[in-house]
Amino acid sequence: MKLLKDLTPLSSAKKIVYNYLSNYLKEINSVKSVNILNALNKISAKEIKAPIDLPYFNKASMDGYAVKAENTFGASETNPIILDIVDRDEIYENEAKKIFTGEKLPKNANAVVMEEFCNVVNGFLEVYRSVHPNENVSKIGEDVKHGDVILKKGEIITPYHLNMLASLGIKEVEVYTLSFGIITTGDELVDLDSVDINKDFDHLISKGKIINSNSYMLYGLVKNLGFTAKIYNIVEDKKQSLKRAIKLALKENDVLLITGGSSVSDRDITVETVEEMGKILVHGVNIRPGKPFGFGVVENKPVFMLSGYPVASAVQFELFVSRYFKKRKKITLPLKRNIASELGRVDFVRVKVDREVEPIRITGSGVVSSLTRCDGYVLIPENVEGYEKGDLVDVYLI
Amino acid sequence: MKLLKDLTPLSSAKKIVYNYLSNYLKEINSVKSVNILNALNKISAKEIKAPIDLPYFNKASMDGYAVKAENTFGASETNPIILDIVDRDEIYENEAKKIFTGEKLPKNANAVVMEEFCNVVNGFLEVYRSVHPNENVSKIGEDVKHGDVILKKGEIITPYHLNMLASLGIKEVEVYTLSFGIITTGDELVDLDSVDINKDFDHLISKGKIINSNSYMLYGLVKNLGFTAKIYNIVEDKKQSLKRAIKLALKENDVLLITGGSSVSDRDITVETVEEMGKILVHGVNIRPGKPFGFGVVENKPVFMLSGYPVASAVQFELFVSRYFKKRKKITLPLKRNIASELGRVDFVRVKVDREVEPIRITGSGVVSSLTRCDGYVLIPENVEGYEKGDLVDVYLI
Numbered sequence: 001m002k003l004l005k006d007l008t009p010l011s012s013a014k015k016i017v018y019n020y021l022s023n024y025l026k027e028i029n030s031v032k033s034v035n036i037l038n039a040l041n042k043i044s045a046k047e048i049k050a051p052i053d054l055p056y057f058n059k060a061s062m063d064g065y066a067v068k069a070e071n072t073f074g075a076s077e078t079n080p081i082i083l084d085i086v087d088r089d090e091i092y093e094n095e096a097k098k099i100f101t102g103e104k105l106p107k108n109a110n111a112v113v114m115e116e117f118c119n120v121v122n123g124f125l126e127v128y129r130s131v132h133p134n135e136n137v138s139k140i141g142e143d144v145k146h147g148d149v150i151l152k153k154g155e156i157i158t159p160y161h162l163n164m165l166a167s168l169g170i171k172e173v174e175v176y177t178l179s180f181g182i183i184t185t186g187d188e189l190v191d192l193d194s195v196d197i198n199k200d201f202d203h204l205i206s207k208g209k210i211i212n213s214n215s216y217m218l219y220g221l222v223k224n225l226g227f228t229a230k231i232y233n234i235v236e237d238k239k240q241s242l243k244r245a246i247k248l249a250l251k252e253n254d255v256l257l258i259t260g261g262s263s264v265s266d267r268d269i270t271v272e273t274v275e276e277m278g279k280i281l282v283h284g285v286n287i288r289p290g291k292p293f294g295f296g297v298v299e300n301k302p303v304f305m306l307s308g309y310p311v312a313s314a315v316q317f318e319l320f321v322s323r324y325f326k327k328r329k330k331i332t333l334p335l336k337r338n339i340a341s342e343l344g345r346v347d348f349v350r351v352k353v354d355r356e357v358e359p360i361r362i363t364g365s366g367v368v369s370s371l372t373r374c375d376g377y378v379l380i381p382e383n384v385e386g387y388e389k390g391d392l393v394d395v396y397l398i
Numbered sequence: 399m400k401l402l403k404d405l406t407p408l409s410s411a412k413k414i415v416y417n418y419l420s421n422y423l424k425e426i427n428s429v430k431s432v433n434i435l436n437a438l439n440k441i442s443a444k445e446i447k448a449p450i451d452l453p454y455f456n457k458a459s460m461d462g463y464a465v466k467a468e469n470t471f472g473a474s475e476t477n478p479i480i481l482d483i484v485d486r487d488e489i490y491e492n493e494a495k496k497i498f499t500g501e502k503l504p505k506n507a508n509a510v511v512m513e514e515f516c517n518v519v520n521g522f523l524e525v526y527r528s529v530h531p532n533e534n535v536s537k538i539g540e541d542v543k544h545g546d547v548i549l550k551k552g553e554i555i556t557p558y559h560l561n562m563l564a565s566l567g568i569k570e571v572e573v574y575t576l577s578f579g580i581i582t583t584g585d586e587l588v589d590l591d592s593v594d595i596n597k598d599f600d601h602l603i604s605k606g607k608i609i610n611s612n613s614y615m616l617y618g619l620v621k622n623l624g625f626t627a628k629i630y631n632i633v634e635d636k637k638q639s640l641k642r643a644i645k646l647a648l649k650e651n652d653v654l655l656i657t658g659g660s661s662v663s664d665r666d667i668t669v670e671t672v673e674e675m676g677k678i679l680v681h682g683v684n685i686r687p688g689k690p691f692g693f694g695v696v697e698n699k700p701v702f703m704l705s706g707y708p709v710a711s712a713v714q715f716e717l718f719v720s721r722y723f724k725k726r727k728k729i730t731l732p733l734k735r736n737i738a739s740e741l742g743r744v745d746f747v748r749v750k751v752d753r754e755v756e757p758i759r760i761t762g763s764g765v766v767s768s769l770t771r772c773d774g775y776v777l778i779p780e781n782v783e784g785y786e787k788g789d790l791v792d793v794y795l796i
Contacts, residue, residue, distance in 0.1 A: 159618025169595030197567030208502030219556025304617030332753035
């Protein structure tokens with residue numbers, strides 16, 4: 001049993017894992033160029049700068065008439081200014097051209113008079129209000145300037161990025177591609193597909209068996225990083241079986257997640273097995289929930305050893321995998337209630353937010369409903385004994 | 399040209415659209431039962447209640463020894479209590495059984511003494527600290543009680559829901575399935591695939607052409623609601639061409655999005671075409687950006703007429719499509735700067751949030767970068783002239 005003082009501090013553990021991942025990603029060339037439609041929700045592997053200005057010509061931002069602003073000075077309801085209406089790609093002194101929102105301004109025009117402030121009378125345009133230069137004009141580079149960063153490395157590619165990329169004529173982007181193998185161990189586990197909850201419920205209770213659920217969660221978490229995930233059959237708590245499963249999954253994937261069997265207790269066969277097959281870089285971290293986290297390397301591939309407890313494994317995945325690839329939005333709000341913590345460990349507190357931050361009341365790390373109900377989390381550092389009602393705290397939104 | 403006073407209020411427009419969608423979804427049976435893995439990120443079409451308690455037996459929440467709590471009362475470092483160690487599924491007076499986190503408690507046990515507070519001496523267990531009943535025990539129903547709602551209708555299914563569903567033995571869930579056809583009109587548009595930005599850039603500028611980008615954004619927005627999307631070829635601004643495109647897309651899809659050609663101006667062929675083919679229920683809404691929104695029905699299928707301007711069409715999609723299917727998280731924070739608005743219209747203001755709400759400075763509705771940079775938005779109601787620095791405002795996170 002590892003005591004608190006033997007645990008690796010979260011910051012050191014993250015550094016070890018992140019460093020390994022950074023080198024690994026370079027080494028295996030996990031970057032692929034894909035069509036922008038296929039890049040949706042994937043992680044950008046390269047910073048992209050705008051190759052051109054956007055818009056790349058001055059355009060009308062309103063329906064109306066393109067004019068030289070100077071020609072409208074002094075116009076009013078009672079003293080309209082009269083302009084010639086023309087239909088060419090350039091205008092001259094005292095001329096106007098009908099224009100629709102989004103259309104390119106004719107040469108020499110520098111403003112648009114909105115439709116409702118003019119009127120066509122006997123083939124001439126009466127203008128009832130003056131416009132200043134650039135009024136109702138989307139100017140070159142107003143949205144994006146040539147060279148502006150439009151997509152950062154590590155950013156999740158949103159539908160709005162797709163718009164931006166297409167507007168700039170960019171058809172492909174580089175994204176991270178990784179395949180994750182998901183192994184679950186535990187003699188107490190039964191497979192979801194083999195269970196009929198109506199028929200088997202009493203049997204599960206009498207045998208103390210639970211249904212494997214972590215594989216499904218991890219599958220979803222991996223998918224939501226834009227990666228592929230493969231779930232392997234449940235492995236019994238025997239080293240030989242686990243070794244076989246690890247070998248197979250390593251052959252088929254870039255990264256391994258093993259859940260269950262990694263508590264810092266004497267039943268800890270996952271860590272021992274990984275140690276025999278490769279090396280352990282982290283085992284036991286001062287985070288709660290999530291203490292029995294392990295990270296190792298087998299055949300040069302990263303192996304994450306996650307807790308069998310759903311909330312603990314979700315926390316471990318968040319801090320050691322998701323957060324490596326994906327920034328979380330951080331907001332700061334006052335606490336609605338005190339939260340206690342213990343010196344020497346980092347507490348991962350699930351919270352709801354509205355105008356305050358409300359810690360979700362929970363009694364155990366097995367409480368999955370705390371995850372489906374939370375909006376984000378607060379990390380209480382190891383040197384803080386807790387926060388008081390009203391304190392401003394940082395919330396990472398999930 | 400529609401003036402502000404002729405526009406439909408946002409609330410009425412939403413009611414019309416949402417009512418139509420609700421009836422339509424019932425009518426076409428857009429609900430499908432899928433394996434939970436395939437339900438990830440889709441929208442739940444049915445409330446799901448827990449069929450059983452979770453956990454469904456009392457289990458250890460710590461590694462240690464299962465005991466009858468009463469047997470440990472009075473235990474201390476100097477005066478340990480001695481218990482017999484047994485290995486059966488039930489314990490009796492003054493007995494203890496070794497137990498690991500997650501394991502079912504033996505019959506008659508009601509607490510777990512943590513490993514570090516006991517010691518095995520000569521085959522007997524010395525207990526150095528008393529436990530109260532239920533200490534270190536995850537009790538039946540602690541996570542979820544039989545009958546609790548674990549997934550609401552309309553909720554996006556997260557990886558955490560997958561965990562919950564699997565834990566409860568639920569293999570399939572009902573989700574909304576809809577296919578969206580995406581039509582873009584506009585003579586000013588060129589297709590991304592046909593453009594080589596290095597070679598064609600000068601040509602695009604001289605001809606005043608822009609690259610179609612809305613289709614890509616709408617594709618992503620639809621996908622992120624868990625629906626399927628199909629992009630059709632760009633349609634020229636001619637009623638006959640648009641009619642043909644609408645007919646084809648209606649045959650192949652449940653819902654139509656048409657972008658471009660829907661401004662409230664005299665070039666407004668989309669609305670006219672839809673009116674000729676069916677009926678218009680909404681045209682022109684007091685929202686900015688997004689005013690030229692249209693909603694109609696052709697062959698009993700909903701047709702959304704969105705602006706050609708990316709930001710306006712994104713706003714329209716958010717308010718009239720996304721928000722129907724998906725709740726947005728709302729948080730309340732103080733404003734960092736004044737925001738002005740105009741009485742009589744609703745303003746959709748893109749913002750960044752941290753400890754304050756910062757409106758993104760923009761000059762036009764064409765500014766796509768305001769979307770890729772924003773964390774959420776503030777809606778300024780029609781009866782409010784704006785907000786001042788320091789005012790608490792509601793932000794919908796996207």
